[in-house]
Amino acid sequence: MNWLAFLTVVAGLMQVEETVVFRSGSEGYHTFRIPSVLRTSKGTLLAFAEGRKNSVHDHGDIDLVLRRSLDQGKTWEALQIVWDDGPNTCGNPCPVVDRDSGTIWLLMTHNFGEDTEARIEAGTARGSRTIWVTSSSDDGKTWTKPRDITAQVKKAEWTWYATGPGIGIQTRSGRLVIPCDHKAQPGRRFFSHVIYSDDHGQTWKIGGIVGPQCNECQIAELSDGQLMLNIRSYRGTGRRLVALSKDGGETFSEPFEDPVLIEPVCQASLLRYDPLPKALLFSNPASTRREKMTVRLSLDDGRTWRYSRELHQGPSAYSCLTVLEDGGIGCLYEKGEKSAYETITFARFSLDWLRTP
Numbered sequence: 001m002n003w004l005a006f007l008t009v010v011a012g013l014m015q016v017e018e019t020v021v022f023r024s025g026s027e028g029y030h031t032f033r034i035p036s037v038l039r040t041s042k043g044t045l046l047a048f049a050e051g052r053k054n055s056v057h058d059h060g061d062i063d064l065v066l067r068r069s070l071d072q073g074k075t076w077e078a079l080q081i082v083w084d085d086g087p088n089t090c091g092n093p094c095p096v097v098d099r100d101s102g103t104i105w106l107l108m109t110h111n112f113g114e115d116t117e118a119r120i121e122a123g124t125a126r127g128s129r130t131i132w133v134t135s136s137s138d139d140g141k142t143w144t145k146p147r148d149i150t151a152q153v154k155k156a157e158w159t160w161y162a163t164g165p166g167i168g169i170q171t172r173s174g175r176l177v178i179p180c181d182h183k184a185q186p187g188r189r190f191f192s193h194v195i196y197s198d199d200h201g202q203t204w205k206i207g208g209i210v211g212p213q214c215n216e217c218q219i220a221e222l223s224d225g226q227l228m229l230n231i232r233s234y235r236g237t238g239r240r241l242v243a244l245s246k247d248g249g250e251t252f253s254e255p256f257e258d259p260v261l262i263e264p265v266c267q268a269s270l271l272r273y274d275p276l277p278k279a280l281l282f283s284n285p286a287s288t289r290r291e292k293m294t295v296r297l298s299l300d301d302g303r304t305w306r307y308s309r310e311l312h313q314g315p316s317a318y319s320c321l322t323v324l325e326d327g328g329i330g331c332l333y334e335k336g337e338k339s340a341y342e343t344i345t346f347a348r349f350s351l352d353w354l355r356t357p
Contacts (some may be wrong), residue, residue, distance in 0.1 A: 003164070014306065015349050015350045015352065015353035016311070016347055016349040016353060017347070017348045017349070018345050018346065018347045018348075019074065019075070019076065019118060019345065019346050019348075020343045020344075020345050020346075021035075021047050021049075021067055021076055021332065021343075021344050021345065021346050022035075022047075022049050022051075022065075022067070022079075022105070022343065022344040023274050023342070023343050024341060024342055024343065027051065027065075028051075028053070029051040029052060029053055029063075029065075030042055030052055030053060030054050030055055030056065031052040031056040031341055032049045032050065032051055032052070032065070032162075032341075032343075032344050033049065033050050033053065033119050033318070033334065033344075034048075034049055034050045034091060034092060034093065034165045034318060034356060035047065035048070035049050035165075035318055035319065035320050035332040035333060035334060035339055035344045036048040036049070036093045036094065036095060036106065036164060036165060036166055036167055036320045036332070037167075037321075037330060037332040037346070038095045038096070038097060038100065038167055038320045038322065038323050039097075039318045039323065039324065039325070040097055040102070040104060040141050041097055041099060041102040042102070042123070043072075043184050043325045044068055044069065044070055044139045044140060045068065045069040045072065045073050045322065045330065046066060046067075046068055046095065046104065046140045047066065047067045047068075047069070047076065047332055047344075047346065048064065048065070048066050048082070048093035048095065048106070048342055049064075049065055049066075049093070050062050050063070050064060050090075050091040050092075050093070051063040051064075051065040051079075051081070056341055057309060058089075058091075058116075059111070059113060059114070059115060059117065060087070060113045060114075061086070061087045061088070061089075061090055061113050062088075062089045062090055062091050063081050063082075063083065063084040063090055063112075064081070064082045064083040064084075064090045064091055064093055064108055064113060065079055065080065065081055065082065066079070066080050066081075066082050066140060067079055067080070068080075068139075068140050068141075069180060069346075072076040072324045072325060072326065072328070072330070072348065073324070073330050073346045073348050074348075076346075077279050082106065082134065082143050083108060083132075083146055085110065085113075085145075086113075087113040088110065088111065088112050088113045089109075089110060089111045089112070089115075090109075090110055091108065091109060091110075092107075092108055092109040092142045092162045092163045092164055092197075093106060093107075093108060093163075093164065093165070094106070094107045094108070094163040094164030094165065094166060094167060094168055094178050094179070094180075095101075095107070095167055095168065096167060096168030096169060096170060096176050096177075096178060097170070098170060098176065098200050098201060099170055100170050100174065101121060101137075101200060101202065101342065102137070102139075103132060103135050103136070103137050103200070103201065104132075104135060104136045104137075104139075104140060105135050105168075105176065105197075105201040106129065106133065106134050106135065106136070106143070107132070107163040107164070107178050107195075108131075108132045108133070108134070108146065108163060109129055109131055109132070109163055110129070110130045110131075110132055110146075111125070111128065111129050111130065111160055112126045112127045112145065113124070114126060114214050115127055115128075117160050120159055120160050121159045121160050121183050121188065121238050122161065123159065123185075124157075126228050128159070129154075129159070129160055129161040129162075130150040130154075131146055131148070131149050131150045131153050131154060131161060131162075131163060131204055132146040132147060132149065132150075133147050133149050133204070134146045134147070134148065134199065135201060137160060137286040141164075145268060149203075149204050150159070152195075152203060152204045152205065152206075153180075153195045153204050153205070153206055154182070154206075155184075155206070157184050157185050158182040158183065159183045159184065159185060160182060160183040161180065161181075161182045161183075162180060162181050162182070162215070162216065163178060163179075163180050164178070164179060164180070164216070164218075165216060165217045165267050165318060165320075166179065166267070166269055166320050166352070167218070167271075167320060167322075168219070169219055169220065169272075171221050171223060171225075171227070171248060172221065173248065174198070174200075175196050175197070175198055175248050175249070176196060176197040176200070176201055177194050177195075177196045177197075177207070177219055177227065177248070177249045178193060178194060178196070178230055179192070179194055179216075179217045179218050179219045179229065179321070180192070180193050180195055180203075180217075181193065181214075181215035181216050181217060182215075183215075189211065189212045190211060190212055190213055190214055190215045190242075191209055191210065191211030191212055191214065191215070191287065192209070192210040192211060192214050192216070192217040192229060192231050192245065193207065193208065193209040193210065194207040194208060194214055194219060194229070195207060196247045196248070196249055196250075199277070200215075205240065207245075207249040207251075208243075208245055208249055208250055208252040209252070210229060210231065210241075210252050210253045210255050211244045211255075213233065213234040213235050213236060214231045214232060214233050214234060214235075214241050214255065215231075215232055215234070216231070216232040217229050217230060217231040217232065217269045218230050218268065218269055218270040218271075219249070219270065220270045220271060220272045220280055220302075221272060222272075222278075222280075222301045222302070223277055223278045223301055224301070225246075226244050226245060226246055227244065227245040227248065227249050228242060228243075228244055228270070228280075228301070228302055229242065229243045229244070229245070229255075230242055230258075230261075230268060230282070230302075231243065231255060232263065232265060232266065232267060232268065233257070233263070233265070234265060235257075237257060238262055238263060238264070238288050238339065239257045239258060239261060239262060239263065240257070240258060240261035240262075240263050240268065240284075241255040241257060241258075242257075242258050242260050243255040243256075250302060251320065258302075260296075260304070260305050261282065261284070261286075261296075261305070262286050262287065262288065263285070263286075263288075264285055264287055264289050264290050264291075265283055266284060266285055266317055266318065267284070267317070267319070268282065268283060268284030269281075269282065269283045269284070269319045269320050269321040269331070270282050270302075270321075271321040271322070271323065273297070273323055273329075273351075274323065275323070275327050275351075276299065278298075278299055278300050278301045279297065279298065280297070280298040280300055280301065280302045281295065281296070281298075281307065281321050281323075281329060282295070282296040282297075282298070282302075282321075283295045283296070283311075283319040283320075283321050283331050283333065284319060285316050285317060285340075286302055286308070286310070287355055290315060290316060290317045290340050291313065291314060291315055291316060291340075292310055292312070292313055292314045292316065293310065293311045293316035293319060293331075293333050294308055294309065294311065295308065295309055295311060295321070295329070295331055295349075295354060296308040297351075297354050299353065302329060304335075307354055307355050309349075309353065309354050309356070311318050311333070311347050311349075312333075312335050314335070314336065314337055315335070315336045315337070315338065315339055315340035316333055316334055316335050316336075316340050317333075317334040317341070318333065318334050319331055319332065319333035319334070319339040320332045324348070327350075327351065328348055328349065328350050328351070329348070329349055329350070329351065329354065330346060330347065330348050331346070331347045331349075332344060332345070332347075333347065334346060
C-alpha cells in the first residue's frame, strides 16, 4: 500500500466514533439486548433496549429501558425504565416519530415471564403475546401508561408476535407504519407483516402479510412512494428477503431474495437516507454467523448496494440505524469480543467514511 492510500484509509477509520450505551452486567441487568435508536423531531437520540434481569433468554423478567442523547450520540443520559411489569416480559421496542406533532409512539410486546416462545406457540402457556403502545410528547423524558392494542392488530390464529425490532416509519402521506412478525396455527409457520395508523397513532390496523419462512423485518419508503420490506429469512439460503408495496403497506408482493445481502438468520436494519435521492442504508452481520457488523449504502433504492464498510469484525447481532442532524450516520448495535451480547454500542460515522473503499 502506498502512503497516499494508507493515509486515505486512516482518515476513513478516524471518522468512526463508538460509545457503549448499554453494558451487560450493569445497572442491575444480566444482559441488554434488542437495540432501537430514533432521532426525534428536536434532534434528540433515543436508544431503547430490553433490560434482561436474570439471563440472556428472550423470556423472564425483562424491562424496556431507554437512554437519551442530546449531542448526536457522543454522550448519553442515565438509564430510565419505560416499562417494568414485575417478573414479566416487556420488550421488542419499535418507535416512530410523528413529524406533524413531534409525538413519539413506541410499540411493544408483553407476555408472562414464565411463558417461553415455544409454549406460546404450542398453546400451552399461561397467557399469550400481547401488543401495546405508549407515547411521549416531551422528547422521551416521560411516557404515557402503556395501552393494549392486541385486539386491533392480532388475529385469533396468531400465537407468537413481535413488533420490530428496530423502528417504524411515517410515509409522505402521514401514515405511521410499524414492521412486525408473527407465528400462526396450524403448524409452525413464520410470517412478516406490518401494522399502520392513519390517525396519528390513536388506532392501528393490520396491513400486508408476507411469508411463510420469514419473520423480523424493517421497512423504508422508496423515492417512488413504494414501501420496501427487508426481511429475516428461514429459507436456508443465507440471504435476506425483500417485498414491495404499492399501497402504503396494505399489501405486499411475493418476497424475493437479495443476492448481495448475506445473513446468518438475524435481525437487520434498513433506513432511508434522506439527504440523497434514492439512498438507502442497511446494516447486519454480513456473514453466515453473527459476526462482521457491516453497513451498506445503496444509491438506487436498494436495487444494488454500491458501498459497504465493516464496523466490527467480531461477534455482533442486532442493529438499528439513524441519520444524525449533521448528515452523519449512527448505528446502535450488539457488539462483543467473545459474545455479541456483551454491549450495545453506538457508532457514529460520516457518509464519506462509508463511501471510502
